[in-house]
Amino acid sequence: MIISRTPLRASFCGGGTDIDSFSYNESGGGMVVSAAVKNYIHVTVNRRFDDKIRVSYSKLELVDNFEDLEHDLVREAMRITGIISGVEITTIADIPSKGTGLGSSSSVTVGLLNALHTFAGHNVSAKKLAEEACIIELDILKQPIGRQDQYAAAYGGINSISFSSKGNVVSPLDVSEEIIDRIQDEFSLVFTGISRSASKILGESPTNYDDKIDRLRKIRLQANKSMKMLEIGDLKSLGMLLSEAWNQKRGISSSVSNDELDLLYSQIIELGASGAKLLGAGGGGFFIVHGNSEFRDIMKVALPSNKIIPLILDFEGSTIIYNSYS
Numbered sequence: 001m002i003i004s005r006t007p008l009r010a011s012f013c014g015g016g017t018d019i020d021s022f023s024y025n026e027s028g029g030g031m032v033v034s035a036a037v038k039n040y041i042h043v044t045v046n047r048r049f050d051d052k053i054r055v056s057y058s059k060l061e062l063v064d065n066f067e068d069l070e071h072d073l074v075r076e077a078m079r080i081t082g083i084i085s086g087v088e089i090t091t092i093a094d095i096p097s098k099g100t101g102l103g104s105s106s107s108v109t110v111g112l113l114n115a116l117h118t119f120a121g122h123n124v125s126a127k128k129l130a131e132e133a134c135i136i137e138l139d140i141l142k143q144p145i146g147r148q149d150q151y152a153a154a155y156g157g158i159n160s161i162s163f164s165s166k167g168n169v170v171s172p173l174d175v176s177e178e179i180i181d182r183i184q185d186e187f188s189l190v191f192t193g194i195s196r197s198a199s200k201i202l203g204e205s206p207t208n209y210d211d212k213i214d215r216l217r218k219i220r221l222q223a224n225k226s227m228k229m230l231e232i233g234d235l236k237s238l239g240m241l242l243s244e245a246w247n248q249k250r251g252i253s254s255s256v257s258n259d260e261l262d263l264l265y266s267q268i269i270e271l272g273a274s275g276a277k278l279l280g281a282g283g284g285g286f287f288i289v290h291g292n293s294e295f296r297d298i299m300k301v302a303l304p305s306n307k308i309i310p311l312i313l314d315f316e317g318s319t320i321i322y323n324s325y326s
Contacts, residue, residue: 101280
């Protein structure tokens with residue numbers, strides 16, 4: 001058996017500028033500042049005694065031909081790696097794996113590729129995992145998403161990731177151990193209780209295209225600011241910047257927020273947060289929230305129905321944690 005472990009991610013600023021229609025057409029490209037988090041997707045691959053393919057996730061599939069798999073990410077990862085028969089594959093998520101804003105679909109894809117390549121005897125780089133995940137999700141399956149999630153999942157760490165038609169570059173931030181500890185003390189993830197389809201939201205046509213581009217340009221500039229704030233440890237200002245990013249993002253599409261999400265955001269701010277924004281495409285999932293080191297406990301008392309977890313960072317990226325075939 002082989003087990004891969006792949007982190008989810010939380011983006012601070014820049015989300016939306018990693019979509020090709022923006023990053024390929026802007027002179028400066030797109031940029032996202034994000035962190036991989038210690039909430040994982042685990043993928044197991046085990047050799048079967050026959051040539052069938054068994055895939056277990058929220059449902060169970062047993063097929064003779066991999067082309068018949070309904071799970072499109074598994075099907076295409078098998079195609080790319082050449083492992084197309086005689087395996088049993090399971091995916092297990094620490095956090096519900098759809099509609100949370102934490103990049104779970106891309107973490108599944110990266111984890112699948114890592115486990116299947118290892119099963120095939122191939123040792124592949126984080127760059128190759130991210131590139132192949134992008135090929136599957138964007139080029140083959142035509143999902144209207146960006147490229148940040150695949151790179152965050154494959155590499156791990158706190159990074160600025162730049163996107164352009166010339167390629168994508170992952171640059172680890174120079175963040176001290178003391179600042180890392182503060183990030184983990186002061187930032188939290190707050191579940192809204194709502195899951196949504198990122199592809200549906202991202203695939204919507206904006207009511208005002210010029211306004212959308214203008215907002216994305218401002219979000220791109222915020223990514224530059226957030227990078228500097230993280231490196232010097234100005235986390236309160238970063239929290240305030242999250243709220244500025246959220247206000248820009250809310251204007252891109254009517255589906256990004258709703259009355260329930262706006263109410264939860266207002267409650268978080270009224271409790272004393274320096275700032276917050278919804279992760280991912282919007283419409284549900286998790287807020288990333290900044291407050292002082294006691295603020296998480298305050299939220300847990302005031303928002304008892306919401307799942308509130310610390311932002312604990314992962315610096316390993318997608319890894320093989322067990323390989324009985326080696």
